[in-house]
Amino acid sequence: MLPSDLLLHRHSGEELQPKRLPIDKKHLAMATDLITVFREAKGKPQSELDRQLQELEGENTDYRIKRGLAHLLRAEAFSTFEIVSPLDPQALRQKVFALSAGSASLPQAADQTLATIATQLSLELGYEVLTDQVRSGLYADLNENRILTQFEPPEPEALLHRYNLSQVQGVFYKASQIRINAHRNDPGEYKLLFRYLKLFGLMTYIEGDADHGFTIAIDGPTSLFKPSNRYGLDIAKLIPALLHVTKWNLAADLLLKDPYSKQEKLRRFTLADTCGLVSHYPAGKPYDSMLEFSFADRWDSLKTEWKLEREVDLIPIPGSVMIPDFRLVHPDGRSFLLEIVGYWRPEYLRKKFYQVRQSGRDDLILAISERLNLEKAGVKFTDTPAQLIWFKDKLLPKSVLSLLERNEAAEDLNRG
Known part of the structure; x- marks a missing residue:
């Protein structure tokens, strides 16, 4: 994404309008020139790349646009800068x-x-x-001496789309409240959106259901007791995911400093599914963490009748929607939901365990990291219907399988 000093926008009354570049001959040529500079700088130090970019900027008034496009090309998705030295x-x-x-x-x-x-x-x-x-x-460890060892050039049109999206994402660095209305969508689109909400750890209040649509309220970074730049970036990361939803609209309240009075003023920003922005996120289902990816990868090597499913139904609960990480299904019809509780912030942990109590699901398994300070987070296990598994660094599939086998043994004993 773009840093604040490369964001360009204008005001129309109380409405904020980020700058977007038209996908025309002029800007496609600009993108092509910048991509060529990066391609030719491969194998050279960053200082040489910077010199070439400065030369390309010249004294033109559009230098901030060129710097913005170059900033995006420096991203890890396209460029790799490495220390090249015979020794540290x-x-x-x-x-x-x-x-x-x-x-x-x-x-x-x-x-x-x-x-x-x-x-x-x-x-x-x-x-x-x-x-x-x-x-x-x-x-060689100084930034200007790092070598551009790899460059994966995007298409010029894709770079311009990325720039336009980044300008819109920058709006949310100073958001105080965001409201999203999503309606008449495929259930899979809702699941993808909610997984990204969870992935980025956003503080949300959700109402609705898959049949009638959802209203999602998100607390912005300027609404926190101490404004968080990192949290603002996390909200901005949600926008490419929202673009995969078919029907939606968004309104955001912004706290922006007036350039003349230096006082913070309330501004407004709106966006809808007709915005024409293009997402660079894949439309598939993301894993929320490496913990989940590692667990799923290990489960495939187990010799068990229990099948691990990634696609899990939405569980509506007051003020939110719960999407367990996995479902475990046995051929005889038994099934359990599995939620991995990893390295979350205290406020998110409190919300998570509130959701568990509100769900009332006794077929839910919580796998909890021992690294979490639950006492500090104010989390208690009283009145929790879920079954618990503790793990250290990695959740081992055998631990989950053992719990499932104990449940089966207990059911056989009750039937006997």
């Missing part, structure tokens, strides 16, 4: 400084020190290290 630069500097201590501060002495280090490293590493490699590696 800090360790390399220590070697050079230790060897040069007490030596004459002459160019010849410095060159001799670097040559000696190169010889030592050649013997240690088992391949030839040149003096020039030692010289360039000394400060």
Whole structure:
């Protein structure tokens, strides 16, 4: 996404309107030129790339647009900058400084020190290290010296779409409240949207159902006791996911500093499914964490009749919707829902356990990380219908399977 200093917008009364670039010949040519600069800078230090970009900017008035597009091209999705050095630069500097201590501060002495280090490293590493490699590696960890080792160029049109989306995402850095109305959508679209809400840890209040639609209220970063830039970024990340929903509209209240009075003023921003923005998120179902991905991957190697399902029904509860991470289904018809409680903030933990109590589901299994300080979060297990499993770093499928087998044994005993 774009930093605040590269966001461009104008005011129309109380309404905020982010700048969008038309997908026309002029801007496609601009995007193409920038992509070419990055492609030709592959294998060169970042300082050389910066020089080429500055030269491309020239003295044109659209320099902020070019900087914004270049900022997006620097993102990990497109560019990889790496430290290229025969040894960790800090360790390399220590070697050079230790060897040069007490030596004459002459160019010849410095060159001799670097040559000696190169010889030592050649013997240690088992391949030839040149003096020039030692010289360039000394400060290879500085940003300007990092090498652009990989570049995956987007299509010029895709880059312009990404820019327009980023301008809109930047609006939410200063949001105090967001309201989303989603209606007449496929249930799978709701599930995808709610999974992203959960993935980004957003503080939401949800009303409605899949048949009639949902109203989603999200507390913005400026509504918190202490405004959080990170939380503002998390809200902005939701917008590409919302674009996968067919029918929706959004309204946001913003607290923005007036450039003249320097006082914060309330502004408004609206968006709808007809906005024409293009998402770069895949339309598939995301895993909420590596914990879930790792668990699902390990489950596939188990020899068990229990089938692990990722697609789980929505469970409406007061003020929210619960979407358990997995469903476990046995051929005889038995099924359990599984929710993995990982490394969440205290306020999110309190909300999660409130949801569990409100759901009233006795077929729910909670797998809880021992790293969580539940006492600090004010979470208690009283009146919790769910069954509990504790884990340390990774949730082992065998732990879940053991619980399922104990349930089966208990049912057989009751029937007997």
